[in-house]
Amino acid sequence: MAFSDGLHFQAILSPGFQTIGTVMPGIPLPPSSPLSIEPISMRVPDACRFTGISRSTLYLLIARGEVEVVKMGSSTLVLTESLRGLIERHRAGNLGNL
Structure with missing residues (x-):
């Protein structure tokens, strides 16, 4: 428009x-x-696209406490800040391996 x-x-x-x-x-x-x-949070399929990881890997990270989620009714919302933190932690870890 x-x-x-x-x-x-x-x-x-x-x-x-x-x-x-x-x-x-x-x-x-x-x-x-x-x-x-x-967004503050996103649904699981969007979080997978945002990070490029599989659904099963995301659920493993959630179970290990590396990614924070909020349950609202039947929806699982993944916090965007938590995904950014995950990527930053892995990025910092990978820089040490170079």
Whole structure:
């Protein structure tokens, strides 16, 4: 949808990150923009896509306490901050093995 002031807004959905606007078509807003939104949590399939790990690996990490989840009714919500922490811990561990 284009507005008279020349701004163009679009929704781009991706696991873990949602951009709800662009200043120019094809150029996403920076993460610091007030129009950028990152979810607090996500469902298991989205968490798998976000990290690139399998569903069974994610459940093993949850069982070991490496990934934090919240149960809301029948939904299992994986905390985004927990996934970022997991990746950072493994990244730091891998840097020591180089």
